[in-house]
Amino acid sequence: MVIFYSSFGAHFEIIETGWIDAYKHWASMHGMCRICGPWFFYILLFLLYEVPIIFLAVYGSAQFAVRHNPLPGWAASLKRRFSGERGDTSGEEAPDIRHGHLQARMAVPWNKKELFFLFCIYWMVVALAAYAYIGEKVPWLIIHQLFPMILVSVYLMTEKKMYVALAGCIFLILMTWHVALVPADINEPIVQVQNSEDMRTVMKLIDVSDTVVIASENYWPLPWYYRGDKWEKMRFYGKLVDTGTISSVNPDLVITHDMSSYPSLEGYDKATYKLSYWFSIYDNEHRIPEYYLKRDGKLGSINIDVFTKPGLYEKANVSFPAIQQSTAQTTEEPVSQSRQRWDQKLANITVRMFGPDSYQKSAG
Template structure:
């Protein structure tokens, strides 16, 4: 027994809270930065990198709501200027911003909103979540916006605790940065404003005496950040004031008009429960624990209300030596004393549940449904999942992490085309063969309306070898210069071209529900089956 106790004490001394947290942080770093260019760019990544490269080389960028806000383009162009333009460099900042979510969890713990165990479990969920890892290795605006959202929350919590201007400045920079990422950020701000506004009104949160001055400073910082970036540092003031001062040509009007029309059109639509199957595919333990946590919170809140009513009835129907008023005051004081240790925690988890439910409802309602939007719902869900954490829930979470780790390895570190909804429209690994053929060609004819990411991979002078047609042309036109390689879309192609051999390759691919709907249980466990794809026919000159 003494040896067992000694061994147990030794383990506790070695695996302290801080050391375990740092270990989780190290895991997050490895999962986000290791072999960061393992997979070819996604279609959107290639476009974002191309715009960033153009911004760097030509100094041109104008806001277009189709491609979201300016933050990504400026910081990626900055990385290209420092380290050169490549897939790896383009993904460095998404990986960094995704990694820095973990230390922000520790900041929330330091304020006393979550326990050590809750902190470790949330950090572990964020570190190895398939969606969090995958979209931290992915050049899109969402991971930047998610980091700024988390930073904003932490800064607000610190401000409510300490009332210092520095936290207002951090919160304002975070809000301004997030608003320069994506057009749905105002909705996230509305969630925070409504929750904290109500909490202040109910006196659950107190503001420092100088809060009005701090608010003015914060708003001015947000406006300054947005004005600088959206106007391209003054190069395009029409984004802010419109052409000829017409409101319907300003950037904010274009953003609302564009994304409302996209939502109504449902170009990439789906049912309101679109994201639920994705949770069941990739985030099962987090999703189930969040459901349990939400039900526990509702049950606890309901039981407190019921207990309060019973206490009131009891006090009004019984006689005591102590007056009813004194007894009620004494009972309330005891209740406040018992609750003081958990009041901050309850407030925080109430926020997370409110945040989670509203984001799930919002993204379920919006007509444009794509897999990367899940991370905005997943962040508060990770916190809700650790509400009232006991040893049974910890055990379930740790076992569930094996599933998360397996799925993360599958979606992020398998160098092959995978039949998974998370990839949306991913460029195929077949393109490596295609680009090998192009590299060995001195002149290439490209006659297809589908050709991205080739402009990115053959940027600059490398594009000089291409003769580009945006559609199918007759054979005489295609072969006029005797190109080494001719590239056509397979649905707008020829059975053969004299003097050329033909081979078909996938350009990009996606999970096809319609090809797998009759075998969903089998698909869930095997993750195989037919995929949708856009294909290219390559005709190579026979020597």
Template sequence: MKAAVFTTRFRERLSFEGIFLLILLATIILRFYFLDLKLFHHDEAIHAWFSYRLLTEGIYSYDPMYHGPFLYYATAGFFSLLGDSDLVGRFFPALLGTLLVTLVYPIYKLGYLDRKQTLIAALFLAVSPNMVYFSRFLRNDIFIAFFTMLLLVALLYYFERRQMRYALIAGAAIGLGMSAKENMPIIILIFGVYLFYLVWTGKVQLPTHWIRDLVLGVLVAFGITVAFYSSFGAHPEIALTWWIQAIEHWISMHQMQRLGGPPYFYILLFILYEVPILILAAVGVLQFVDIRGILSRWRERRISHAGTWGIGDDAENREEAPPAVEPLPVEQTPGFRDRLREILSGTGKIRPVDRQKEFARFAIFWMLLSLAAYAYIGEKVPWLILHQLLPMIFVAVYAMTTRKAVIAVAASVFLIAMTFHVAFTPADINEPIVQVQNSEELRGVFAEIDAADRVAIATENYWPLPWYYRGDNASKLSYYSQKVSEATIYGGDFDMVITHDGNTYPTLDGYVKETSRLNYWFSYDENKERLFEYYFLRDGNMGSRNIEVFTRVPAGTTA
């Protein structure tokens, strides 16, 4: 009796909303727990440093090399509220990475996802290695992922409720996305093309006041974009030229392929980190096109064809043709101009739509175009996988039966294991996801710098030092950006000298030399002969950039 009561109460509490809240709690923990576990990545240190300068000196001007201004203003704002640190620098990305999961719920409320689909989509977003890793990472891509979801939800609600406020939210999502990173136009184009398809086919009807809402939404997007790129009026000229600078820069990056890779680069990353989602997405596509039904109908036609005409195809073996049936009258299809007039005026018939199937069609369209776009773009970096992973998750949850849901939950064990490996290992890891990560060995170097009074940085490879030694601590570091003469070293009376190991001093009298790893990356060349073994062990040699640290020996001590 007691067991039955306990089971009943457990089921009552384990409602759909209860499970969703548990997933959200896991999302929060994975994003915020020990957020400063690892040193800032090379790019994170640069972004944090620019944000710090914006806060303390008011210095900022758009440079497409470092993407849009939104990150810097948002991070500077959090620095001003909570102080400047690694943890605070990653706070806003972690917050938006969390809110990204919550935006699945309103899609469910509109009926585009059922309960199983909603919970599995939220689970995948919560525990995906890439979603977690780049939510704990001061880069623009988690911002774009969030604004993409916000735009999607706003558009769904606009066509459901036909209220202007959702058009304004959509405009804000576009403006903030455009201010965050230059790949937001890819999202706008994909969404715009599919929206045109929906409107033209009568699956969606424009409200009668759509022109007013469109104009207001565009004004909001334009206003936000101009405000950020002009540095809120400090650089008005940038508001007119930023898009030209962005196009020129990214065309040159595409042609140069500074960080190039094959078209299937991101497929390899999916196999490394998101293989359950990749497989379920492939299954989802096959389910959507109903490949079994197609094959079954093809077989039936072959059998029917063979049975009707026989082997010899003789006139005697042919069945008599059925009598002709009088065709039903066909409704007149409106011409192009009439259809356009209906669309623009918000009139005409609306076709009945299976919301979950139509949302799956859109997700497949979104996923395939995103995969194609980033396969083509010459710059191949791991954080761009987010913009392909997001639609892939919605494809993966299509036709989510109980059996498929159980498989998805079981497969999430792989995702969770990979998440803990890439996000919570307090050491250098041999993974492509890190790109060029600053080494944990630097913590020992930082301790030596802290104990010194004067430090010479005789190399151009000095990031993340400007971030970790800012403000009052910056005065102890002298940056030469290249190897200098020994006379300069001795004349400067430096306690420490840091050089690149490829351009250094054999020895310095009175100093002890140690080599430390500055940053590191996954090296394909070092592991190409053992890729299968690497997939399961995640070990092997890494590529690295090293520094040599010369520490002055105290007087009276032999070096």
């Protein structure tokens, strides 16, 4: 940690201030609710992807609680005390009963194994509670909660648990086979947002262009792929500009957001591509059971209009799209509406921890 956080010793001052700066940063992210979600956000992902583990963890926690529950012993002691058994020494039954209760209470000693699982249960509960409260809700943070849950799930690995674990292994093998045949499936809530494969075509067009105008707020990951000297061909405006500006630059290619674009540009061909896409809860909120079984979710997307001079497609050795992708308004429209996601509706019924407006922004 010291090596990496100090950039291999180049910034040792980070060792002194880095931990508090990290806390301040994530505290501010929590306050601004950048990527919000309901308190049960991760529970939904566990039920979708980690069903065997979450049920085994609950069962293991229940087993641990029963084995170390002091209430039966206390209740028996109180019962004997109020029934007068404490002073009864005439028979042999009372000492046996007391001895039996003593054995019951001492049957599960607090050895290192039991203390370790107590720590794991505490770790699991604290992690679930902490990430339920933290405002930054992203799918990959389930790993921090999943690890202690895995440890708890193997508590008292009995024959019954072995059957559940075996069923989980069979399920894992089937899912591995499925993933091997379908290596890229964006229709999963575990994938937050990814750039579209359409960007490969767009970048081929950029590569053969001398000048490119980006008149859109949506342009990532272009600055990453064209960093350094490659960015010199770019003319970045960050928003839609008038056509006179485009004419003065005379670019080979113009990129705009399709919801803030030109109907047409004289001397340019127009095509629409997906910039990024994601699992759309708006198109799937009324078919959750069907999606759970079929995994055939519908996509939401951010689209871009690409204007190219004639002949640029031939120069890039790519084909002009025969069917225009004109679904931008239908895929992005729900983000700007006041409709609430199905899980947010449930959150409002239970505990309204996060504002719906900021949560809807995170969906886009």
